[in-house]
Amino acid sequence: MTSKTRVLLADDHAVLRAGIRLLLNSQPEFDVVGEAASGIDALALSEQIQPDLILLDLSMPGLGGLDALPVLRRSAPNARILILTMHDDPQYLRKALKSGAAGYVLKKAADVELLSAMRAVMRDEVYVHPSMTRSLLEDLIPQGESFNELDLWKGLSDREQEVLRLVALGHTSAEIAAKLNLSVKTIETYRARGMEKLGLTNRAALVRFALRNELISPE
Missing domain, CATH: 1.10.10.10 (Winged helix-like DNA-binding domain superfamily/Winged helix DNA-binding domain)
Structure with missing residues (x-):
């Protein structure tokens, strides 16, 4: 029997966590094993339970997701970290990926994208919300060259x-x-x-x- 992907939810909105927990626990391959309402709690829990996947919000009280990200990479080195956020600013996306995030999903699209994104990062792929891929492509183009739409x-x-x-x-x-x-x-x-x-x-x-x-x- 294939073992389930153990998931840690890190978001300060209890209602959102409850909805995601309900969604994930209805899927055969996911199991929510911990919940954190702050970056500090996420660090402590990740070190304790060593999840396979961390769903991480960027805006949390105390220690935000971007600051927590590199520390989480050390405290739970085998966990994939998927950002789930309301921020569609490309700067947040770039910082998150550079800090070790495996994917970036916008909360407004979570109902249709979250499961696909989670499955993608668990296959060692990088998942980025489709509307934000352009900013990444522009980063790859040498300065002075135009972006090819x-x-x-x-x-x-x-x-x-x-x-x-x-x-x-x-x-x-x-x-x-x-x-x-x-x-x-x-x-x-x-x-x-x-x-x-x-x-x-x-x-x-x-x-x-x-x-x-x-x-x-x-x-």
Whole structure:
């Protein structure tokens, strides 16, 4: 029998911890073995129980997540640390990854991303919230060179590209659903996921992106 991933929750919001605990304990591969409401508590618990995975909030009283991160890496050296935060500032993301975090998930997307992110980091992968990947790509580009937006486009699935191209051309979700023989809900899922990966928030921004990168032709 495969052993469960032992998880430590570190967040100062009791209601959020309760919700995550309920979610994780309903999954066959996860087991919440400890909870901490502050960075200091997280350090003490991590050293005591040696979890496999730590879900760490950045904003906690006393010792915050960013300050606790490098110490946690020493107190529980075998644990993967996944940041779960409300902060979508790229500076927080960069600092967290440089300090040893294995992933970065925004709380606003936790209901759909958290389990996937946890499974990814337990496979020794790095997980970053899709809308924040652009800032990491920009860090890899030598100073003076321009960022190629097409790299983001190429990171979309074929279906996401197809749906977004039709959206940019002015088609509604219902029209696209009929054209591709899919449900409207499925189309809206592809649309939302693709827009998030591109870091775009509305159709106007998508049209500008598509025109700028010659994905559609101006009429």
